[in-house]
Amino acid sequence: MRDITTENITRAVQESWANADDPRLKEVLQRLAHHLHAFIRDVRPSHDEWLAAVDFLWRCGQISDDKRNEFALLSDVMGATSLVDLMNDTPEATVGSVLGPFYTDDSPTVPFGADLVGDNEGDAILLTGVVRDTAGRPIPGAVVDMWQTNSKGVYATQDPTQADDNLRCKQLCDAEGRYAFTTVEPGPYTIPTDGPVGKLVTHMRRSPWRPAHYHFIVKAEGHQPIVTEIFFPHDPYLGSDAVFGVRAPLVRDISPVANSAGPPVATQRRPLHRIDFDFTLMPVAS
Ligand SMILES: [Fe+2]
Missing domain, CATH: 2.60.130.10 (Aromatic compound dioxygenase)
Known part of the structure; x- marks a missing residue:
């Protein structure tokens, strides 16, 4: 058993990626866990707010097709693409x-x-x-x-x-x-x-x-x-x-x-x- 706590969950997620054969993807996912968890600790979303965020991403997927990629647009308006x-x-x-x-x-x-x-x-x-x-x-x-x-x-x-x-x-x-x-x-x-x-x-x-x-x-x-x-x-x-x-x-x-x-x-x-x-x-x- 691993007793997951607020203190160790980030390390646990990072370790879950540790056996990957692709070293770059492993690094990216472990750093993503670090920054995503830091974002959550900082913003402290409520359950409803987090569900709204997940629902937003779901709706991005729903409207995307072979001609339209709403996730690319999301990347653009967040300045990530640039x-x-x-x-x-x-x-x-x-x-x-x-x-x-x-x-x-x-x-x-x-x-x-x-x-x-x-x-x-x-x-x-x-x-x-x-x-x-x-x-x-x-x-x-x-x-x-x-x-x-x-x-x-x-x-x-x-x-x-x-x-x-x-x-x-x-x-x-x-x-x-x-x-x-x-x-x-x-x-x-x-x-x-x-x-x-x-x-x-x-x-x-x-x-x-x-x-x-x-x-x-x-x-x-x-x-x-x-x-x-x-x-x-x-x-x-x-x-x-x-x-x-x-x-x-x-x-x-x-x-x-x-x-x-x-x-x-x-x-x-x-x-x-x-x-x-x-x-x-x-x-x-x-
Ligand atoms: Fe254009």
């Missing part, structure tokens, strides 16, 4: 930001200078830059994978009225490591507010809004990929992003386009604005 991102950043590389739930790997590959504007509302914006390694060398053939909402803050993957591949693309950088395409400014949007996480956020008088952003994944052979976002300085939600994704180096001005400026682009509407954003990738140690 903290993991920040702690795994490489200081020399472009700072990362949240992937979010709207990425799909099947965006069309478009040529340098492509036009994504189509019938979308908004001024055309030239989005261009160079992908380099941490030594400053351009990376020809790097893949820039971008996805964004339309001006109303809606992704094509959420909206049957948009073409499947609207406002998303992959592009291979040219011989100088450049990417360039024209697109429109995305709109801000709220996290889903119909589930337990969104309801908690609004109940607690937190803003459910995300500032408008472009999402990027940038990859190149022999380099660590980057998942990041670009934001705009005029955005009213820049200081209250519901998922804590804003980083100062990722806020970028939309500049007027000088007549002769920028790489050649095929456009349906002449871009009046441009955003310049260079990416820096960390080579993988060989």
